[in-house]
Amino acid sequence: MAPTTAAVIFAALPPAANFAKTKKLHLPFTIPAAPFNIPPMRRAIYPGSFDPVTNGHLDIIERGCKLFDEIIIAILVHPEKKPFFTIDERRQMLTEVLKDIQHGNCVLRVDDFQGLLVHYAVRQQAHAIVRGIRAISDYEYELQMALMNRRLEPSIETVFMMPAEKFSYVSSRLVKEVFQLGGVLDGLVPAAVQQRMKQKLTEGK
Ligand code: PNS
DSSP, rough: OOOOOHHHHHHOHHHHOOOOOOOOOOOOOOOOOTHHHHHOOOOOEEOOTTOOOOHHHHHHHHTHHHHEEEEEEEEETTTOOOOOHHHHHHHHHHHHHHHHHTTTEEEEEOOOOOSSSHHHHHTOOEEEEEEEEHHHHHHHHHHHHHHHHHHHHHTTTTEEEEEEEEGGTTHHHHHHHHHTTTOOOBTTTTTTHHHHHHHHHHHOO
């Protein structure tokens, strides 16, 4: 004889629920959380060029830490682009400045990747991709990327986060331009990054 639905459910339930069965309780009843039912760790990828990391990036990472248990800050290796900092330099700077941010219990990792972001995210068993949106102008490009990524890999969600208003105009590209033309970067990038930029400039002379 085929088992009843209730029998099948009871067979799959932890011992606490079987107690209800022996006491002849009736469904529906609340099944207490079983000790082995540990919620999965929420892991996100925060991808970018980070050439260099700005205070805007760090602000997004701090905000992301309120939502995720682990964030992998993933630097895109772009063979065709001529970057200001090498991948190793960017990795080192990120690792250094991440020590000074508020991350609570969130684990932060720095990594680099090549190829499709969603393939990398799947390999890392990530649940989400975090992207910062500063203004409407960012939105169109970001929306396009998010939808393409969703088409390529529907299991991964993109989460858009807004940085503090004071960082709404800060980008790595502008930071480099201002720096190369002699402008002051205080408050826009961490002091350690500013230091490395000056060092880089003297090395190049
Ligand atoms: O800091 P950036 O330059 O805005 O970051 C852009 C980045 C790295 C998120 C994006 O270029 C990317 O994901 N590149 C990986 C290649 C890829 O997956 N392309 C398809 C995106 S829809």
